[in-house]
Amino acid sequence: MFVDDSPNYPMTFVMEYELSGEIDRGAFQSAFDQALIRHPMLRSMIRPAKSNRDCWVHVEDYDSQIDWAGLDEPIYVDGAGAYIDLRKEIGVRIWARNNHERAVIVAAFHHTATDGIGAYQFFGDLFWYYAREMGAENAPLVDLDPQDLRKRLNANVSWELLATRNGEQLSHDSAQPLIGKKDTNAATSERFLFPRFLTHTFDKAEYRELRLKAQDDGQTVNDRLLESLLVTLADWNEAHEENPVGEICINMPLDLRQADHPAFSAINVVTCSFIRRSNQQIRDRQGLSTYLREESIRVKHSRLDSPFMRLLVQAPVDLSDAGTSYRSNDCLATAIFSNTGDQSRRFQADLPREKKGVRCGNLLLEDMTAVSPLRDKTRVAVGIFTYKRLLKVGIRTDPFYFSARDSQDLLDLYMDNFCNR
Numbered sequence: 001m002f003v004d005d006s007p008n009y010p011m012t013f014v015m016e017y018e019l020s021g022e023i024d025r026g027a028f029q030s031a032f033d034q035a036l037i038r039h040p041m042l043r044s045m046i047r048p049a050k051s052n053r054d055c056w057v058h059v060e061d062y063d064s065q066i067d068w069a070g071l072d073e074p075i076y077v078d079g080a081g082a083y084i085d086l087r088k089e090i091g092v093r094i095w096a097r098n099n100h101e102r103a104v105i106v107a108a109f110h111h112t113a114t115d116g117i118g119a120y121q122f123f124g125d126l127f128w129y130y131a132r133e134m135g136a137e138n139a140p141l142v143d144l145d146p147q148d149l150r151k152r153l154n155a156n157v158s159w160e161l162l163a164t165r166n167g168e169q170l171s172h173d174s175a176q177p178l179i180g181k182k183d184t185n186a187a188t189s190e191r192f193l194f195p196r197f198l199t200h201t202f203d204k205a206e207y208r209e210l211r212l213k214a215q216d217d218g219q220t221v222n223d224r225l226l227e228s229l230l231v232t233l234a235d236w237n238e239a240h241e242e243n244p245v246g247e248i249c250i251n252m253p254l255d256l257r258q259a260d261h262p263a264f265s266a267i268n269v270v271t272c273s274f275i276r277r278s279n280q281q282i283r284d285r286q287g288l289s290t291y292l293r294e295e296s297i298r299v300k301h302s303r304l305d306s307p308f309m310r311l312l313v314q315a316p317v318d319l320s321d322a323g324t325s326y327r328s329n330d331c332l333a334t335a336i337f338s339n340t341g342d343q344s345r346r347f348q349a350d351l352p353r354e355k356k357g358v359r360c361g362n363l364l365l366e367d368m369t370a371v372s373p374l375r376d377k378t379r380v381a382v383g384i385f386t387y388k389r390l391l392k393v394g395i396r397t398d399p400f401y402f403s404a405r406d407s408q409d410l411l412d413l414y415m416d417n418f419c420n421r
Contacts, residue, residue, distance in 0.1 A: 001111040001268070002046065002054075002086065004375065008079040012108045014195040014396070015119060015370040021363040023096070023103040024134060029066055031129035032094060036064055039122050039266040040146050041113045046086045062090045071099040075106060076191035080374045080398050082108035092122070103363070106195055111268060111373055116338065117255060117346050118266035119370070124347025127360040131351065134361035139350035148262040152269055174330035175249035175276070178233060178379040178410075179240035180401030192399045197369050198411050199394040207391040213421070219289065221391070222339050225384055226250065226275070227285075227292055228418040233334050234282045235413060248282060250275040251333035251378065254299065263348065272308050273299035274333060285421075331377035339384035343368050357388060371396040380410065393418075 001011040036043045043062055049055035067075075075095050077083070084091060091113030095106045109119045131138055202210060207221075214224045230248055237244040256269045275295060282288055340346065344358050344365065352359040357366055371394055372381040379398035386392070393415065397407040 001373075005083075005086075005110075005112070006079075006376070007083045008400070009374060009376045010079060010081045010083040011111045011373045011375075012081045012084055013111055013116060013119070013370060013372050014081065014197075015107045015109070015116075015123070016195060016197060016368065017105040017107075017123065017365065018367040019103045019105070019360065019363040020101065020366050021103075022100050023098045023363060024130075025066075025068055025096070025098075027133035027361075028096065028130050029064075030133055031126050032066060033064055034129040035122055035126040036090070036092075038125055038141075038144060039114075039118075041118075041149065041265065041267050042092045042109075042122060043090050044113070045088070045090060046112075059090075064090070067093075067095040069095075069097055071097045071102065071104065073097055075194045077194040078191060080192075080400065082194060084108060084110045086110055086112060092119075102366075113268065114266040115253070115255075115268045115270040116340055116370055116372075117257070117270075118264070118268065120340070120343045120346035121348045122266040124344070124349040124351065127347070127351060127358070127363075127365070128349035130363070131359075131361035136359075136361045138352070142263050142348045144263055144265045146265065148264060149267060151262065152264065152267060174246055175332065175334050176233075176237055176244050176246040177331040177377045178334055178401075179237050179244070180379055180398065180406065182401055183399075183403070195371070196396055196399060196404075196407070197371065197394050198396075198407050199369060199392055200411060200415050201393075202391040204389045207386075207389065210391065210419075217289070217421070219293070222384070223289070223292055223296065224421060225339070225393070225418060226252075226296075226337060227288055228414060228421065229335060229337055229382060230275070230277055230282050230288065231285075231417045232410070232414040234279050235417070236410060238279065244279065246331070247276045247278050249331075249333045251336045252299070253336070253338050253372070274308075275299075332375060333378050334380075336372040336374075336378060336381040337384075338370075338372050338382070340370070341384075342386045343370065344387060367392075369394045374398055382414075 005011045040058060041056065044056045044058050046054050047057045049057055082093060084093060091110035093108045097104045107119070114122070125141060128138055128141060211221055214221050229250060233248045252273045252275055253270045254273055256271055277288065354364070357364050368387060369383065369385065369392065371383040374381055374396065379401050381396050383394045385394070395407065395411050397410065402410070
């Protein structure tokens with residue numbers, strides 16, 4: 001994530017939390033500062049250190065000021081995401097927009113510092129500290145030992161894999177990029193509205209019906225969402241280009257945390273799997289369904305010993321070579337698909353749960369969305385969530401290629417394919 005970073009396509013993912021109630025700005029800033037102390041990777045920078053190599057370095061002097069404004073004040077960034085230069089700043093930035101009745105919290109996390117699960121843990125702790133600042137007495141936080149961060153590689157990779165320095169390479173043919181019209185005005189624009197989420201929410205009854213329909217076909221809802229995304233990407237490209245070249249490829253992050261691991265603070269402990277199908281294979285819906293069931297089992301069992309994991313193991317040995325292997329002018333994946341379920345269940349903090357949501361002091365957590373970074377030529381990221389027994393699908397598209405209208409058309413096509421399987 002560090003070597004693949006760029007100002008136009010930063011390796012930062014974005015989260016958005018919607019809360020009801022009147023937020024106390026001073027208490028929330030204090031909670032943010034306390035949560036940063038608990039999660040050292042998010043208050044560190046990358047600088048030359050041991051043997052003059054790039055290392056994570058703990059810094060005392062860093063900017064943690066939250067960007068506050070009224071609820072209707074927009075947020076702008078300079079590229080397809082919020083660029084964070086880890087050599088000059090810490091790996092998280094927060095914007096808060098509020099009035100007397102509600103607040104929207106937008107956060108950008110550098111994926112080098114943490115993955116989505118770690119970021120959820122961080123926000124759970126932030127909400128816990130805020131509740132304490134507001135006088136709530138919640139159960140104590142789980143102890144986190146910073147020394148456990150040293151164990152993160154050995155905890156996930158076998159010594160056999162570590163010893164295979166010249167193992168299998170991350171080889172691939174270029175995938176089909178999602179076809180979009182490059183906007184020359186956007187290319188010269190200095191600012192983009194952020195975070196450019198589009199979402200579709202299924203209520204409890206709709207979600208239940210979707211689960212039952214998927215079960216009747218021997219699928220999970222996740223299987224059906226993944227299958228429908230492949231179909232949607234193929235449909236879109238065939239509608240916008242006569243003979244699209246290459247396979248449709250979906251980059252699907254996989255968590256590497258295991259039951260016997262310590263309770264890590266916020267950190268990146270994920271790998272990537274790549275689901276590839278030709279347009280012809282995608283049109284065989286029964287065959288596609290069977291393939292995805294088998295593939296989902298395979299990638300879960302092989303996630304510790306995959307070409308991508310071998311690349312990650314090699315990276316600390318030669319960061320430059322590893323970066324060259326991963327970064328190219330090719331399209332690595334057509335889209336990113338991430339399903340984290342109920343984000344609030346990832347909180348390590350024990351916060352009160354009410355019928356209407358998680359209680360955070362005087363605030364109630366109403367809704368949340370998160371979407372992966374957009375890599376160059378990977379022009380759409382899809383995030384799937386459940387909260388309060390609702391199912392929510394969110395997408396974020398490349399602003400250099402997709403207008404708001406294009407993005408909505410893409411989401412509509414996806415939901416149509418999903419609902420009318």
